[in-house]
Amino acid sequence: LRNLADDGSLQHLSLNTATVRRQADLLAIVEAAKRHGISSLSPWRDQVEAVGLKRAVDAVRGAGFRLSGYCRGGMFPTDTELRADMLDDNRRAIDEAAALGAPCLVLVVGGLPQFSRPGSSPSNDIGEARDQVEDAIGALLNDAMVARVPLAIEPLHPMYAADRACVNTLGQALDICEALDPDGRHRLGVVIDVYHVWWDPNVHAGIERAGKGGRIHAFHISDWLVPTRDLLLDRGMMGDGIIEIRKLRGAVEAQGFFGPCEVELFSNDWWARPIDEVLSTMIERYRTVC
Amino acid sequence: LRNLADDGSLQHLSLNTATVRRQADLLAIVEAAKRHGISSLSPWRDQVEAVGLKRAVDAVRGAGFRLSGYCRGGMFPTDTELRADMLDDNRRAIDEAAALGAPCLVLVVGGLPQFSRPGSSPSNDIGEARDQVEDAIGALLNDAMVARVPLAIEPLHPMYAADRACVNTLGQALDICEALDPDGRHRLGVVIDVYHVWWDPNVHAGIERAGKGGRIHAFHISDWLVPTRDLLLDRGMMGDGIIEIRKLRGAVEAQGFFGPCEVELFSNDWWARPIDEVLSTMIERYRTVC
Numbered sequence: 001l002r003n004l005a006d007d008g009s010l011q012h013l014s015l016n017t018a019t020v021r022r023q024a025d026l027l028a029i030v031e032a033a034k035r036h037g038i039s040s041l042s043p044w045r046d047q048v049e050a051v052g053l054k055r056a057v058d059a060v061r062g063a064g065f066r067l068s069g070y071c072r073g074g075m076f077p078t079d080t081e082l083r084a085d086m087l088d089d090n091r092r093a094i095d096e097a098a099a100l101g102a103p104c105l106v107l108v109v110g111g112l113p114q115f116s117r118p119g120s121s122p123s124n125d126i127g128e129a130r131d132q133v134e135d136a137i138g139a140l141l142n143d144a145m146v147a148r149v150p151l152a153i154e155p156l157h158p159m160y161a162a163d164r165a166c167v168n169t170l171g172q173a174l175d176i177c178e179a180l181d182p183d184g185r186h187r188l189g190v191v192i193d194v195y196h197v198w199w200d201p202n203v204h205a206g207i208e209r210a211g212k213g214g215r216i217h218a219f220h221i222s223d224w225l226v227p228t229r230d231l232l233l234d235r236g237m238m239g240d241g242i243i244e245i246r247k248l249r250g251a252v253e254a255q256g257f258f259g260p261c262e263v264e265l266f267s268n269d270w271w272a273r274p275i276d277e278v279l280s281t282m283i284e285r286y287r288t289v290c
Numbered sequence: 291l292r293n294l295a296d297d298g299s300l301q302h303l304s305l306n307t308a309t310v311r312r313q314a315d316l317l318a319i320v321e322a323a324k325r326h327g328i329s330s331l332s333p334w335r336d337q338v339e340a341v342g343l344k345r346a347v348d349a350v351r352g353a354g355f356r357l358s359g360y361c362r363g364g365m366f367p368t369d370t371e372l373r374a375d376m377l378d379d380n381r382r383a384i385d386e387a388a389a390l391g392a393p394c395l396v397l398v399v400g401g402l403p404q405f406s407r408p409g410s411s412p413s414n415d416i417g418e419a420r421d422q423v424e425d426a427i428g429a430l431l432n433d434a435m436v437a438r439v440p441l442a443i444e445p446l447h448p449m450y451a452a453d454r455a456c457v458n459t460l461g462q463a464l465d466i467c468e469a470l471d472p473d474g475r476h477r478l479g480v481v482i483d484v485y486h487v488w489w490d491p492n493v494h495a496g497i498e499r500a501g502k503g504g505r506i507h508a509f510h511i512s513d514w515l516v517p518t519r520d521l522l523l524d525r526g527m528m529g530d531g532i533i534e535i536r537k538l539r540g541a542v543e544a545q546g547f548f549g550p551c552e553v554e555l556f557s558n559d560w561w562a563r564p565i566d567e568v569l570s571t572m573i574e575r576y577r578t579v580c
Contacts, residue, residue: 112532115516124532130491159449161489162516162532172491199451201420201462226405226452228521242402242414242452 013286014040014068016220016264017047020278022271026051029275030059036279040260042069042218043100045093057099068262069152069191069218070102075110076136077129077166078117083136086117090140097149103259104152104217105144106191108165109133115163129166134176141186150187152217153177157196159231170197170206177215184214192252193220193264195235198243204251211255219252220264221245221290235265237281239289249290261290303576304330304358306510306554307337310568312561316341319565320349326569330550332359332508333390335383347389358552359442359481359508360392365400366426367419367456368407373426376407380430387439393549394442394507395434396481398455399423405453419456424466431476440477442507443467447486449521460487460496467505474504482542483510483554485525488533494541501545509542510554511535511580525555527571529579539580551580 015038017029024032026047033041041060048056060067073093078086097105110116112129123129137151144151153173156165167173173190181188190210197203210216223241228234238245249261263282270278305328307319314322316337323331331350338346350357363383368376387395400406402419413419427441434441443463446455457463463480471478480500487493500506513531518524528535539551553572560568 124534126489126534157449158447158489159518159521162514166489168489168491199416199448199456199458201458224452228449231449231518231521244414244416 008287010037010039010283010286012258012260013038013283014042014260014262015279015282016042016071016262018044018071019263019265019270019282020275021047023275023278026056027059030063030065032275032279033065034063036276036283038279038283039064040066040068040262042067042071042102042106042262042264044071045096048096048100053096053099060100067100067102068260069104069106070097070100070149072106072108072154073140073151074107074165075116077110077113077120077132079113079120082117082120087136087139090136091143094140094143094147094149098147102149104150104189104191106218107137107151107153108156109153109167111161111163111166126161126166133167134180137176137188138180141180141188145186150189150217152189152191154191154193155196157199169200169202170210171202174206174209174213174215177213189215189217191218191220192216192248193222194243194245194248195220195222195224198224198248203248207248207251207255211252211257216252216255216257218259218262219249219257220262221249222263222265230268233266233268235267237265237270238263238285245290261286298577300327300329300573300576302548302550303328303573304332304550304552305569305572306332306361306552308334308361309553309555309560309572310565311337313565313568316346317349320353320355322565322569323355324353326566326573328569328573329354330356330358330552332357332361332392332396332552332554334361335386338386338390343386343389350390357390357392358550359394359396360387360390362396362398362444363430363441364397364455365406367400367403367410367422369403369410372407372410377426377429380426381433384430384433384437384439388437392439394440394479394481396508397427397441397443398446399443399457401451401453401456416451416456423457424470427466427478428470431470431478435476440479440507442479442481444481444483445486447489459490459492460500461492464496464499464503464505467503479505479507481508481510482506482538484533484535484538485510485512485514488514488538493538497538497541497545501542501547506542506545506547508549508552509539509547510552511539512553512555520558523556523558525557527555527560528553528575535580551576
């Protein structure tokens with residue numbers, strides 16, 4: 001199977017707006033993406049808020065862009081007294097995703113409650129945090145279905161288990177999907193980000209399982225640098241690291257996923273470069289190594 | 291089940307000598323450990339080499355110390371032309387472990403060949419690296435049995451998959467053990483280091499499986515700091531992070547493991563402190579939070 005990129009177009013490329021978040025606001029990012037022939041985006045919630053939801057919707061629609069996701073809901077583990085606020089916050093995220101026409105709401109599920117929702121009492125019980133994640137997703141499933149915004153659980157690399165996401169493998173995310181939405185009626189699914197899952201000896205089995213269940217909602221790409229100098233802000237541009245991106249993309253497409261490759265870098269290095277350099281490099285790498 | 295520490299003695303505490311590697315050589319570390327009532331050590335190969343194997347053996351025996359392991363063999367993935375050297379290197383490690391009376395040789399299996407054995411041609415095929423790991427351990431099993439030094443595979447945190455160890459979960463390590471040594475005759479087993487495995491949703495199942503197979507050769511402790519400022523050199527002292535050390539120790543002991551808790555920190559912070567401060571803090575934390 002050849003990757004979809006082989007047609008030479010950019011129709012299967014999407015820009016996650018965090019990749020250039022330091023350089024420009026969302027409206028300027030839309031303009032820059034358009035200049036480079038990109039027509040798919042995945043915006044972040046704070047970037048939408050900064051320009052206002054209505055202007056964001058107008059800009060995206062005006063440019064004729066499709067979205068590949070909306071980042072992000074989640075941060076579920078919390079004290080009991082903050083739980084209602086946490087659920088409301090996630091319901092607002094679902095509504096925003098619907099307004100923007102996003103095909104899914106990406107869930108970064110949160111780690112221990114003191115990091116997930118600051119102000120919560122400290123607990124190191126990661127098993128309990130995981131139970132809270134499953135419980136909260138269950139509580140939101142119906143809202144998501146009514147709004148026609150599928151929820152997409154993103155397993156994060158285990159180095160983020162304490163403070164960002166206690167769902168750390170594709171297998172674990174799929175266990176939650178199958179427990180809460182066994183027949184797929186609620187379209188609960190996953191985001192597969194190569195940065196988070198490349199190391200997993202079971203990643204190919206997980207991709208197949210996700211595909212068979214129709215649960216692949218998004219596919220994110222970037223690269224793992226050696227050495228990695230910062231746990232959060234040192235993701236590499238595709239081709240600069242060691243992830244077998246093409247192989248993983250082939251596996252996802254072999255499961256019938258035809259959504260775009262969404263480029264998501266958090267990188268002090270790339271954030272320091274001009275937006276046009278980032279976008280042209282990203283396009284060149286997409287065409288040559290993905 | 292109460293943890294063994296509850297008897298108030300230090301007989302179940304061991305010092306991995308990397309914890310104070312910047313402060314002193316191996317002979318001075320033995321003296322310092324003795325001063326603090328510690329009687330179990332796990333030395334590193336380069337620290338042994340720095341003082342000479344014979345002096346190391348004499349110092350450890352003279353002090354009446356037991357070892358809890360020898361660090362380390364491994365770094366298996368390699369080019370074909372470097373493979374014989376790699377195996378010889380590991381056989382020397384087995385012999386040194388035997389001379390020191392170590393109960394096991396810890397295996398840090400290596401990542402991609404260009405990082406595992408510099409000089410090897412670059413490859414990003416982590417599946418192939420994993421095959422090479424299994425192949426090399428198979429080639430060394432008999433040497434280890436003859437020398438009466440069991441090999442102990444240490445799964446490392448997934449953030450080290452590219453450059454240090456492509457065995458990243460307890461389940462994966464046990465799969466290798468069961469494939470190569472199904473009846474346990476070669477005593478192939480694992481090291482369980484809380485820093486590497488705490489995040490794994492299957493860690494408790496893995497501990498039980500390792501215990502049932504008689505495959506737990508060593509148990510290492512330290513803590514996961516939030517934030518973690520460096521991928522390699524920012525491990526925390528027990529109690530300063532979020533790992534449920536006591537719970538994991540209880541699980542290991544419930545499987546009949548009665549070896550010591552071996553404290554292994556790589557930390558720029560703790561390396562900058564006086565050796566007596568590190569050892570007294572470690573003892574206090576061992577008694578209160580482990």
